[in-house]
Amino acid sequence: MGFGQWLGLLALLAVLLLLWSLREVMLVLFTAIVLSVALNLPVRAIEGHCGWRRSGALMVVLLGLSVLVLVSGVVLFPPFVKELREIIENLPRALNTLLDLIDLNYRAVILNIYGSESDLPESLSELFRAITSTNVGNTLERSLRGILDLAGNLGSGLVTVVIVLVLAVMLTAQPKPYQALAVRLAPSFYRRRLQVVLGHCSSALGNWIVGLLISSFCVAGLAGIGLAVLGVRPVVANALVAGLLNVIPNIGPTISTVFPASVALLDSPWRAMAVVVLYLVIQNVESYLITPFVMHKQVKLLPGLALLSQFVFAVLLGPLGLLMALPLVVVLQVLVREVLIHDVMDRWLLGGAAGVATAQEGPEG
Numbered sequence: 259m260g261f262g263q264w265l266g267l268l269a270l271l272a273v274l275l276l277l278w279s280l281r282e283v284m285l286v287l288f289t290a291i292v293l294s295v296a297l298n299l300p301v302r303a304i305e306g307h308c309g310w311r312r313s314g315a316l317m318v319v320l321l322g323l324s325v326l327v328l329v330s331g332v333v334l335f336p337p338f339v340k341e342l343r344e345i346i347e348n349l350p351r352a353l354n355t356l357l358d359l360i361d362l363n364y365r366a367v368i369l370n371i372y373g374s375e376s377d378l379p380e381s382l383s384e385l386f387r388a389i390t391s392t393n394v395g396n397t398l399e400r401s402l403r404g405i406l407d408l409a410g411n412l413g414s415g416l417v418t419v420v421i422v423l424v425l426a427v428m429l430t431a432q433p434k435p436y437q438a439l440a441v442r443l444a445p446s447f448y449r450r451r452l453q454v455v456l457g458h459c460s461s462a463l464g465n466w467i468v469g470l471l472i473s474s475f476c477v478a479g480l481a482g483i484g485l486a487v488l489g490v491r492p493v494v495a496n497a498l499v500a501g502l503l504n505v506i507p508n509i510g511p512t513i514s515t516v517f518p519a520s521v522a523l524l525d526s527p528w529r530a531m532a533v534v535v536l537y538l539v540i541q542n543v544e545s546y547l548i549t550p551f552v553m554h555k556q557v558k559l560l561p562g563l564a565l566l567s568q569f570v571f572a573v574l575l576g577p578l579g580l581l582m583a584l585p586l587v588v589v590l591q592v593l594v595r596e597v598l599i600h601d602v603m604d605r606w607l608l609g610g611a612a613g614v615a616t617a618q619e620g621p622e623g
Contacts, residue, residue, distance in 0.1 A: 285575050285582060286418060290425035292585045295463045297430040316431055345495060345517045352520035359527060455596045459589050466588050469549065474504040476548050477540060481514075484536040488529060490522045500537075504544070507584065508565050511541050563587065 277284060297319060304315035429436055437456060444452045478501025485493045496518045503510030515537040523530035567587045571579035579586075 281575065285578055286422060287425065288586065289578065289582055290422045290429060292463060292467070292582065293422060293426035294429035294433070295460055296467045297426060298433065298460075299464055299468065301430060313431065316427070320427070344492065345521060348524060349517075349520050352523045355523055451601065455593065458596055459592045462588050462592050463585060466585060470505065473544055473548050474501045477501050477504045477511075477544050480540045480543065481518075481537070484540065485518055485533070488522070488532055488536065490518050490529065490533060492521075496521075500540075506568070506580065509568065509580075511537065 297316070300319045300322075301312065301315045304310055304318060305312060308315070310318075437453070440456065441449045441453050478497045481500040482493050482497035485491075485496055490496070496514075499517055500511070500514040503514040515534060518537075519530045519533045522533045564584060564587060568580055568583040571583040571586060573579075575582075
């Protein structure tokens with residue numbers, strides 16, 4: 259390697275180190291890009307159907323979203339907060355009921371096996387007595403208060419939220435200049451190809467966002483109908499929680515099951531089991547029917563890869579990394595497929611095969 263190549267390699271390493279040190283800023287920028295892609299979908303639809311200018315279409319979309327948020331805040335937010343508070347207050351009681359139920363059934367099994375409680379193994383007896391004698395409700399309540407305090411402290415991140423919203427609106431208002439700026443950062447021979455790759459990334463993100471919205475609405479609707487049939491209250495709060503947490507695959511649906519199952523457990527263990535079965539059915543319908551139908555154009559994500567990416571990005575980037583894990587994987591899969599595999603590996607293999615063929619033809623000639 260010559261001096262220029264070493265200098266280029268050092269510059270590349272310096273840029274990568276700088277990006278890593280600014281990873282939180284880059285994640286905020288990526289969040290704004292995802293939100294911009296989401297805003298761009300209705301803006302392009304209005305531009306295409308009504309023939310309006312982009313600025314006018316964007317104003318209509320922002321006005322419509324503002325009205326929707328305002329109406330939802332007035333109509334849905336107060337009962338949602340009230341019902342969610344009732345659910346949280348019932349969680350300690352539900353946990354104590356579950357522990358009592360486990361202890362009761364455990365002792366029944368021991369009676370059938372040993373004939374009397376006196377033959378109960380000391381270690382297990384002490385374990386269950388420790389569990390049932392501990393005030394689990396107060397412990398869980400303190401934990402929930404800590405979580406709520408943490409959620410309240412997130413208000414300090416209001417500036418970040420405002421920055422994300424402003425950046426998203428700016429990117430949506432004038433996407434071409436920003437895309438051209440990103441393309442210019444690439445070498446001249448790759449700029450046209452990079453523009454195509456960025457188009458694929460935008461299309462994949464758009465398809466993912468549309469599919470996720472439809473999937474979340476379906477999950478919320480199915481959860482509301484199922485809970486109403488089972489007589490588990492409150493229906494609205496649990497259904498909205500199920501739809502919102504569906505944004506976080508694997509982890510979100512599991513958490514959303516805890517709330518209605520806890521409420522149902524206070525009434526009957528069998529009803530709690532019915533709630534768990536209901537949510538399992540909903541998740542299977544969402545995974546095998548709704549998602550394949552509405553996301554047939556989306557980049558196919560392997561479940562194991564999605565779960566691993568959530569864990570990795572949550573560890574490296576925190577809660578926002580967990581929330582943005584799936585869109586990050588969508589973009590990374592497009593980049594790996596188009597840049598690494600198509601532009602590098604495929605050409606490398608073709609070049610290697612051509613070189614082998616030439617080498618084999620040489621001695622024969």
